[in-house]
Amino acid sequence: ADAVTELARALGWPVLADPVSGVRCGPHDRANVVAHYDVLARVDAFTARHRPELVLRVGEPPVSQSLRCWLEPVPQLVLDPHGTWHDPSRRAERLVAGDPEPLLAALAESCRPAPDPAWLDAWRAADALVPGALAAVGEPFEGAAASVIGAALPDDALVWLSYSMPVRDVEAYLASSPKPLTFLAGHGANGIDGVVSSAAGAAIATGRPTCLLTGDVALVHDAGGLMAARRAGIELRILCLNNHGGGIFDFLPVARHADAAMYERHIATPHRTDLSQLATLAGLEHRVVATAGEAAAAFASPGLVELRTERAANVAAHGAVLDNLAATLSRQQRQ
Numbered sequence: 001a002d003a004v005t006e007l008a009r010a011l012g013w014p015v016l017a018d019p020v021s022g023v024r025c026g027p028h029d030r031a032n033v034v035a036h037y038d039v040l041a042r043v044d045a046f047t048a049r050h051r052p053e054l055v056l057r058v059g060e061p062p063v064s065q066s067l068r069c070w071l072e073p074v075p076q077l078v079l080d081p082h083g084t085w086h087d088p089s090r091r092a093e094r095l096v097a098g099d100p101e102p103l104l105a106a107l108a109e110s111c112r113p114a115p116d117p118a119w120l121d122a123w124r125a126a127d128a129l130v131p132g133a134l135a136a137v138g139e140p141f142e143g144a145a146a147s148v149i150g151a152a153l154p155d156d157a158l159v160w161l162s163y164s165m166p167v168r169d170v171e172a173y174l175a176s177s178p179k180p181l182t183f184l185a186g187h188g189a190n191g192i193d194g195v196v197s198s199a200a201g202a203a204i205a206t207g208r209p210t211c212l213l214t215g216d217v218a219l220v221h222d223a224g225g226l227m228a229a230r231r232a233g234i235e236l237r238i239l240c241l242n243n244h245g246g247g248i249f250d251f252l253p254v255a256r257h258a259d260a261a262m263y264e265r266h267i268a269t270p271h272r273t274d275l276s277q278l279a280t281l282a283g284l285e286h287r288v289v290a291t292a293g294e295a296a297a298a299f300a301s302p303g304l305v306e307l308r309t310e311r312a313a314n315v316a317a318h319g320a321v322l323d324n325l326a327a328t329l330s331r332q333q334r335q
Contacts, residue, residue: 001028003104004058008032010108012115014123018062019161019170019183025150026180034123036130038064038172042322045329046126058100060086063171063185079103126329133324134173140309141317142241144292146213147173149239150181152300154209160199161185162214163192164248166241170213182208192218196225200234209237211299216242220273226282235302238284239295243309245270250311251318268311279304 001023008015009032016037017023024035040046047070055076061068072089080086083097096103134147146169149159159181161167167185186198195218203210219240229236241247245268249255254267264270279286285303289295298305 001026003101003108005029005032007104007108007111010111010115012117012120013056014120016062016067017176019174020167020185021059022182024174025177025183027178030176030178032120033176034127035174035176036127036172037067038062038168039130039133039321039325040123040126041066041070043326043329045326045333050122050126055091057092058104060084061088063167129325129328130173130321131175133321133328136324137317137320139291140307141292142243142247142307142309142314143169143173143318143321145239145241145295145307146170147175148292148296149174149211149213149299150177150179151296153179153181153211153237155180157209157211158182158184158202158206159211159213160195160202162195162212162218164215164218164246166213166215168248169241192221194222194225195219196222196236196238197228198225199236199238200225200229200232203229203234203236204232210234211237211239213239214241215247216240216244216273216275217246217269217271219275220271220278223278223281226278226284230283236284237299237302238304239299240275240304240306241309242275242306243311243314245311247309247311247314250315275304275306 004015004023005028009029013032014034015023015032017033017035019025024033041064051070052074055071055074057076058079068089072091074091076092078087078092078095079100080095080097081099083095085095134144137144142165146166149170161170161183163186170183184202186195195214196212199210199212249267255263258267276286286306287298287303288306288308289298295305295307
């Protein structure tokens with residue numbers, strides 16, 4: 001984290017830090033960290049004025065599709081410790097394989113341009129507007145719960161993010177903070193497979209307090225992992241965003257164009273599982289909460305916390321955040 005932030009400070013560049021990167025949260029210098037890039041990249045009032053001329057990427061690309069699409073026309077330089085050419089947009093002009101830290105440190109020493117404070121200040125100012133746009137949306141809202149995921153956790157906590165919406169919501173809404181939380185996520189073709197087992201394995205491997213943010217389908221899909229965690233003596237803190245199905249698909253065109261009954265049965269796949277009974281089988285205390293604040297407080301101790309939402313309302317809430325932010329940015333630009 002220090003090597004990244006030192007180079008950013010030398011150049012006067014913003015750092016768009018994925019939660020899993022280890023740069024968004026921690027005691028290091030975060031003055032250049034922009035947390036809410038996924039939201040900003042969806043708002044025309046911001047993107048029209050702030051597309052960069054060059055991107056320096058360290059490691060894998062972020063999950064955010066909005067950011068990847070917005071940056072597609074921009075040349076990129078990629079530093080990857082594994083030498084993996086992971087470049088869906090085919091914009092990387094050069095891949096440097098090796099340990100990024102010494103290279104970044106050398107660049108910070110040699111690159112001393114006069115930073116343009118207006119460029120970084122504009123990113124910081126826009127980033128600071130997102131929490132207000134989020135707070136103006138009614139609850140329950142999954143994005144609000146993701147934004148406070150670490151509020152009541154101990155400093156050494158490890159948070160496993162299920163794929164699908166949880167990892168995306170945390171990427172979009174979790175603010176930068178000095179708390180040294182570690183975020184892990186399963187990327188790629190594995191999808192939602194084994195999220196409980198993965199979190200339990202991380203707890204065994206690290207010995208740290210371990211939390212899981214998951215959706216209901218992913219949780220039910222790995223119900224066996226709950227039993228395995230119990231047998232292993234692992235006390236997980238689980239926050240389940242229960243929207244009665246695969247909520248990510250409601251953001252896609254198929255939700256609008258498919259036959260409603262077929263969509264529910266084969267794509268959304270709602271289930272009738274009573275999560276309180278699942279918690280009992282796993283030896284976990286079960287709590288139902290209605291707000292992000294309640295979720296954060298309940299998440300502070302082992303157990304299964306359930307935040308119940310509705311898929312259509314969740315999609316509308318995401319849109320409301322963007323509308324709120326766009327309106328604020330437009331007002332500021334007219335002043």
